[in-house]
Amino acid sequence: MAFEGLSSKLQEAFKKLKGKGKLTEKDVKDAMREVKLALLEADVNYKVVKDFINTVSERSVGQEVMESLTPAQHVIKIVNEELVTLMGKTESKLNVSSMPPTIIMFVGLQGAGKTTMTGKLALYLKKHNKKPLLVAADVYRPAAIKQLQVLGNQIDVPVFSLGDKVSPVDIAKAGVENAKKIGADYVIIDTAGRLHIDEQLMDELKNIKEAINPNDIMLVVDAMTGQDAVNVAEQFNASLDITGVILTKLDGDTRGGAALSIRAVTGKPIKFAGVGEKLSDLEVFHPDRMASRILGMGDILSLIEKAQESIDEKQALEMQKKLMTQQFTLDDFLSQMQQMKKMGPLKDILKMVPGLDSAKLGDLEVDEREIARTEQ
Amino acid sequence: MGWFDKLKEGLAKTRDSLTGKVDQILSFSRPVDEELLEELEEALIMSDIGFQTTTDIINLLRKRIKEKKVSDAEEVKKLLKEIIIELLGNEVRNILPEKTLAVYMVVGVNGVGKTTSIGKMAAYLKNKGYKVMLAAGDTFRAAAIDQLEVWGNRSGIDVIKHQEGADPAAVIFDAIQSAKAKKIDVLICDTAGRLHNKKNLMEELRKINKIIERECPDAYKQTLLVLDATTGQNATIQAKQFMEVSDVNGIILTKLDGTAKGGIVIAINNELKIPVKMIGVGEGIEDLQEFDPTAFANALL
Numbered sequence: 075m076a077f078e079g080l081s082s083k084l085q086e087a088f089k090k091l092k093g094k095g096k097l098t099e100k101d102v103k104d105a106m107r108e109v110k111l112a113l114l115e116a117d118v119n120y121k122v123v124k125d126f127i128n129t130v131s132e133r134s135v136g137q138e139v140m141e142s143l144t145p146a147q148h149v150i151k152i153v154n155e156e157l158v159t160l161m162g163k164t165e166s167k168l169n170v171s172s173m174p175p176t177i178i179m180f181v182g183l184q185g186a187g188k189t190t191m192t193g194k195l196a197l198y199l200k201k202h203n204k205k206p207l208l209v210a211a212d213v214y215r216p217a218a219i220k221q222l223q224v225l226g227n228q229i230d231v232p233v234f235s236l237g238d239k240v241s242p243v244d245i246a247k248a249g250v251e252n253a254k255k256i257g258a259d260y261v262i263i264d265t266a267g268r269l270h271i272d273e274q275l276m277d278e279l280k281n282i283k284e285a286i287n288p289n290d291i292m293l294v295v296d297a298m299t300g301q302d303a304v305n306v307a308e309q310f311n312a313s314l315d316i317t318g319v320i321l322t323k324l325d326g327d328t329r330g331g332a333a334l335s336i337r338a339v340t341g342k343p344i345k346f347a348g349v350g351e352k353l354s355d356l357e358v359f360h361p362d363r364m365a366s367r368i369l370g371m372g373d374i375l376s377l378i379e380k381a382q383e384s385i386d387e388k389q390a391l392e393m394q395k396k397l398m399t400q401q402f403t404l405d406d407f408l409s410q411m412q413q414m415k416k417m418g419p420l421k422d423i424l425k426m427v428p429g430l431d432s433a434k435l436g437d438l439e440v441d442e443r444e445i446a447r448t449e450q
Numbered sequence: 451m452g453w454f455d456k457l458k459e460g461l462a463k464t465r466d467s468l469t470g471k472v473d474q475i476l477s478f479s480r481p482v483d484e485e486l487l488e489e490l491e492e493a494l495i496m497s498d499i500g501f502q503t504t505t506d507i508i509n510l511l512r513k514r515i516k517e518k519k520v521s522d523a524e525e526v527k528k529l530l531k532e533i534i535i536e537l538l539g540n541e542v543r544n545i546l547p548e549k550t551l552a553v554y555m556v557v558g559v560n561g562v563g564k565t566t567s568i569g570k571m572a573a574y575l576k577n578k579g580y581k582v583m584l585a586a587g588d589t590f591r592a593a594a595i596d597q598l599e600v601w602g603n604r605s606g607i608d609v610i611k612h613q614e615g616a617d618p619a620a621v622i623f624d625a626i627q628s629a630k631a632k633k634i635d636v637l638i639c640d641t642a643g644r645l646h647n648k649k650n651l652m653e654e655l656r657k658i659n660k661i662i663e664r665e666c667p668d669a670y671k672q673t674l675l676v677l678d679a680t681t682g683q684n685a686t687i688q689a690k691q692f693m694e695v696s697d698v699n700g701i702i703l704t705k706l707d708g709t710a711k712g713g714i715v716i717a718i719n720n721e722l723k724i725p726v727k728m729i730g731v732g733e734g735i736e737d738l739q740e741f742d743p744t745a746f747a748n749a750l751l
Contacts, residue, residue, distance in 0.1 A: 323559070351590075
């Protein structure tokens with residue numbers, strides 16, 4: 075139920091609408107109800123949803139439906155385009171300092187996954203032939219420093235710590251100095267998780283920022299965050315003028331609507347996403363792919379394109395007729411299978427089908443040989 | 451500070467945001483119409499109650515408004531509160547054991563505050579006169595064992611542990627033996643945070659469950675799911691997945707001291723019948739409170 079895709083709901087909403095032509099106001103309104111629901115189920119903030127729906131509605135009404143698409147597909151196309159526009163079209167890189175070291179500061183709520191993420195980013199940098207240093211500035215959570223040291227050990231990256239009796243501002247400053255001394259070109263500072271409404275602790279972050287002047291201030295956000303994501307992002311951004319966002323725990327079955335909300339209210343790019351429990355599970359964030367994930371609609375557009383490219387429409391109609399008049403022969407069956415194969419490996423096709431979640435498909439092996447055998 | 455003040459304070463932001471909203475909606479005398487209901491619906495959705503449960507609540511509200519011929523917007527608020535209390539079940543809940551030995555397994559996804567909650571639960575139970583022991587079953591996350599030990603030290607409670615990377619089931623096994631030998635009342639078992647869609651990790655929970663079942667079949671067993679109040683609709687999916695490997699008896703709702711409203715627990719209570727038992731309203735060891743649905747709803751609206 076959770077993954078009843080938006081596209082199937084839209085198809086449902088458009089069931090009565092057989093013909094093509096222009097999208098009327100009523101068509102769009104019906105469709106937007108479904109879009110709204112899908113976005114809310116994905117935890118996109120209500121206000122962001124409202125704005126989004128308005129934009130899409132305005133753009134959709136009166137639009138000529140493309141020859142090759144059904145009205146439902148056409149609306150999906152517009153929704154998708156607008157989502158991509160909102161999320162940003164291209165990947166964002168780290169801000170690199172012209173004079174090393176590049177300083178990156180991690181901030182966020184408790185439990186967002188900051189400490190683990192510092193380890194992941196350090197490993198990522200190391201793989202790109204950089205020399206990172208981790209700085210343990212979380213002096214509040216029990217064993218947070220130890221956790222960072224263990225992570226540093228695992229990936230063979232140095233960890234700078236002054237224990238938990240020194241102020242985080244001083245630790246950060248000393249950490250940057252230490253990076254210069256040991257010739258590290260990236261410094262990643264792990265700060266304690268805190269509430270965005272905790273003024274005292276937010277001031278502490280401001281002081282760290284002032285002291286070390288970081289190139290990047292990354293807000294680390296749990297991808298499963300609900301409606302509150304907007305408040306959190308707004309507050310952190312207002313206090314610190316963050317430069318980017320890192321989404322964690324995106325490997326769950328969460329749709330990650332928070333990504334859209336945060337982007338909408340802060341305008342700041344999402345730079346990375348944590349996609350697994352291993353330290354190597356870090357990905358550069360692709361905003362365009364997030365759009366279809368949020369909508370839970372798979373890569374329906376690519377699927378539509380693929381189908382159009384590979385299937386001869388006339389032939390398909392003929393087949394349909396044969397099937398209905400019970401003249402479908404084994405030869406016809408063979409040609410159907412061959413057409414299907416032209417679309418690419420079945421496993422890849424399945425991934426594009428809305429409602430099927432690719433994580434669950436992970437272990438599934440489609441045996442292409444079965445098809446070959448049937449063909450013989 | 452008394453517990454009620456603490457609860458009030460903890461829920462203050464919850465209240466401010468939702469109530470702020472509801473009061474705003476209801477403040478000036480306005481007709482009870484669809485527009486009003488739509489705005490209330492928006493307020494509920496903004497508190498993470500979720501679309502389905504919100505729709506259920508609003509439909510029920512609409513029906514009652516009609517039945518009782520309510521024409522005052524203030525009255526509507528009262529009705530709304532009533533409905534929410536009904537959904538939550540109107541009794542104060544906690545994690546006191548019905549008998550001893552009690553074994554609590556604490557589960558949840560990464561970062562919801564399991565270890566911290568366990569530290570607070572231990573202190574809460576100890577204050578109530580129970581002899582408590584902790585088992586460091588999170589052998590996966592770096593320094594999770596140390597973190598639990600710090601909490602144990604704070605309230606003078608024994609922590610049974612193995613090395614990082616050890617088999618969690620073996621830790622739990624040892625802890626049970628130790629708990630029996632020392633005549634412990636409540637054994638609280640930490641487990642590694644896991645994303646609920648990771649199959650082998652969920653299998654591990656099943657295994658721990660089996661150990662508990664085998665080693666102390668007569669114990670009072672509870673599986674408590676820790677949920678982060680900032681989590682959105684995914685919390686329902688989390689609960690469902692954990693239900694598949696264990697009977698989840700209750701929810702510990704953490705991080706209610708932020709601006710998050712934790713409305714998703716209403717949906718979970720409604721759909722999955724898992725009650726909230728305790729709420730976390732701050733960082734201190736005493737900041738774990740019994741769950742009072744009426745107070746929750748009152749503070750919310």
